[in-house]
Amino acid sequence: MGLVGYGLAGSVFHAPLISATEGLVLDTVVTSNPERQKQARTEFPDVRTAATADELWPRADELDLIVVASPNKTHVPIATAALEAGLPVVVDKPIAGTAADARELAGLAEARGLLLSVFQNRRWDNDFLTLRKLLAEGELGDVLRFESRFERWRPQLKGGWRESGDPAEVGGLLYDLGSHVVDQALVLFGPAASVYAESDVRRPGAETDDDTFIAITHTSGVRSHLYVSATTAQLGPRFRVLGSSAGYVKYGLDPQEAALREGLRPGPGWGQEPEPLWGRIGAGESPLTGGGDPVPTLPGDYPAYYAAIAKALREGGPVPVTAHEAAAALDVLEAARRSARDGVVVTL
Numbered sequence: 001m002g003l004v005g006y007g008l009a010g011s012v013f014h015a016p017l018i019s020a021t022e023g024l025v026l027d028t029v030v031t032s033n034p035e036r037q038k039q040a041r042t043e044f045p046d047v048r049t050a051a052t053a054d055e056l057w058p059r060a061d062e063l064d065l066i067v068v069a070s071p072n073k074t075h076v077p078i079a080t081a082a083l084e085a086g087l088p089v090v091v092d093k094p095i096a097g098t099a100a101d102a103r104e105l106a107g108l109a110e111a112r113g114l115l116l117s118v119f120q121n122r123r124w125d126n127d128f129l130t131l132r133k134l135l136a137e138g139e140l141g142d143v144l145r146f147e148s149r150f151e152r153w154r155p156q157l158k159g160g161w162r163e164s165g166d167p168a169e170v171g172g173l174l175y176d177l178g179s180h181v182v183d184q185a186l187v188l189f190g191p192a193a194s195v196y197a198e199s200d201v202r203r204p205g206a207e208t209d210d211d212t213f214i215a216i217t218h219t220s221g222v223r224s225h226l227y228v229s230a231t232t233a234q235l236g237p238r239f240r241v242l243g244s245s246a247g248y249v250k251y252g253l254d255p256q257e258a259a260l261r262e263g264l265r266p267g268p269g270w271g272q273e274p275e276p277l278w279g280r281i282g283a284g285e286s287p288l289t290g291g292g293d294p295v296p297t298l299p300g301d302y303p304a305y306y307a308a309i310a311k312a313l314r315e316g317g318p319v320p321v322t323a324h325e326a327a328a329a330l331d332v333l334e335a336a337r338r339s340a341r342d343g344v345v346v347t348l
Contacts, residue, residue, distance in 0.1 A: 002063045002087075004053045004078055005070035006031040006040050009092045012260050013121060013302070014069050019044060020266040021306040023314070027063060028056065030070075053078050060085040064313060065115070068092060071161050072170035076101050079116070083108050088115035090309060093179040095323055097170040099330035106323035115312055117319045118326040119305065122180040123187060125254035126271055126300035127238055127279065133298060135188065139281060140243025146185060146224045147240040150177040151232035157205055165207025172208035174199060174333055177228035182336075183321075183329045185216055185224040192332050193219045194347045199340035202231040214336045239279070249287045250279030254300045271300030 001018050003010055006029050018026045028048045029040040037049040050056060053070075056063065066082040068075050068091045076096050082089045089109070095118045096102040109116035122128060134140060161169045162176060174197075186192065199212040211231045216224040227236070239250045256271050278294045285291020308320040335346040 002028045002056050003067045004030040006036040010069035057085040090117050092119045095326040099327040102327035116323050118321045120183050120321045124301045126297045127250045129298040141245030143243045145242045148181045149227040149236045151229045151235045154230040173228045174212050181226040182332045189218045189222040190220045192216045195335035196345045197336035197339040246283045248281045256300045266303045
């Protein structure tokens with residue numbers, strides 16, 4: 001595996017998960033930053049380093065897959081170059097800045113007969129896996145409204161391309177955290193029929209959205225209300241799902257990212273959370289005053305993504321998260337940006 005980028009995505013998520021997957025070997029890390037090259041060699045003593053992705057293409061026959069975890073604006077050109085070199089590709093979300101670019105990449109991969117997948121790790125969050133189980137078992141009845149929040153309290157700017165106002169950088173929360181919450185909503189409740197959004201720049205000196213709300217009406221009739229924010233002083237529930245017979249409310253984030261940041265690696269007990277953090281299911285009362293019954297949270301399972309990639313490479317099995325699925329999410333994100341700009345509901 002060649003890994004392009006060793007910032008947050010590359011060093012915290014991809015490199016550890018690749019190394020923890022049976023049959024996968026992290027061969028080369030690409031970063032032009034000498035400190036990050038040193039970090040990669042310290043954390044993975046057998047890894048090679050390169051300053052640019054172009055150094056990988058002459059030895060494409062030594063690699064089985066390229067992971068693109070570099071800044072968003074580089075996703076399409078690097079993925080294109082990898083596919084043209086005959087290499088399967090995993091791209092961190094968002095795969096591209098537009099749905100059209102995502103579909104063009106998908107077409108190139110299909111023409112070359114190569115795997116192309118998007119790293120949407122939040123499909124393997126503990127709360128999302130638990131909610132999918134509840135829905136499959138009909139525990140909520142017919143779902144009427146899905147509320148999903150990915151909120152933070154970060155009143156001070158951190159800087160960097162993610163907060164840049166340059167459209168070419170594909171920054172802002174709409175495309176960052178919004179990629180997660182929109183993808184989850186589409187997986188759970190199907191295609192979007194219409195989109196309404198409100199997007200604001202709240203913090204002094206901020207150049208791009210840091211407080212955004214997206215409302216999706218799905219073709220299934222479910223309404224999704226999605227919140228992504230860096231300016232939320234009191235965090236709401238991660239999920240609040242209201243059905244015809246019961247509701248499910250879950251607070252707190254999946255523990256896997258925090259564990260990876262702390263240097264922990266997948267193993268026994270990975271992705272589990274303590275009982276006090278379990279969500280609750282019930283009707284007629286608030287979970288905060290003891291209403292409903294606790295629902296054991298399934299363990300989160302980010303390692304399942306690369307296990308599925310390994311199986312797809314070896315056996316031709318299904319690809320976890322296709323480029324076409326990512327393009328459908330980008331359709332919604334583009335509609336949300338237009339809706340917020342023009343103050344209209346956008347029909348898809």
